[in-house]
Amino acid sequence: MISKEAILEIVTPLLEKENLFLVDVSVGADNKIIVTVDGDKGVSIDSCVSISRGIENPLDRDREDFELEVTSAGLGQPLKIPRQYIKNIGQELDVVLKTGEKIKGVLNSADNTGFVLGVSKKVNIPGSKKKQEVVEPIQLTYQQVKSAKVVLKFK
Incomplete structure (x- = not known):
């Protein structure tokens, strides 16, 4: 063999x-x-x-x-190695954690140990009647991730 x-x-x-x-x-x-x-x-x-x-x-x-x-490595296939994350900085990712939690956000940065996702959330701002969208950075390690895929967007 x-x-x-x-x-x-x-x-x-x-x-x-x-x-x-x-x-x-x-x-x-x-x-x-x-x-x-x-x-x-x-x-x-x-x-x-x-x-x-x-x-x-x-x-x-x-x-x-x-x-x-x-x-x-095909479109829609899960990212497997850190270099693929680095290549896709600025892209939107669907991430499933080993805990089962699902996170969708823009890949802000990545290195050999982990990455940062910018996740949009609507929050109440004091003095405002409407909820405003705020981007919250979430730091993750590759060990926490079950799968991560680039979100395909068609124009």
Whole structure:
């Protein structure tokens, strides 16, 4: 069976060359290899083809058969690594915490330990008859998050 570590060793320099980053690698029991990549400016089909060929060349199909799929992190897919959060600063996210709480807000900042969401709330302001919308920053760590997805907006 082909190991995940072997794929990581092959794919890392290929991603650097293409100016992309790794989101996930999985190797199934049937030797189905799925490599998910992303980039700060998106991922082209040509880049996926180049990475696929770069992975396939050092592997020997005669010795061990495998199925290889190189794909980009799709729209609507959950964010998995900190770099994806950093890439999506300014976007609206739907976040589900491990406690089950759901939060929707704009991603204000992110780093390797967590991120800040700007969550809009309507609050009573003393002396005002109407509730006013206030953006409250909420600091979260990645360990608190069950899933986070970018909200797709169609114009």
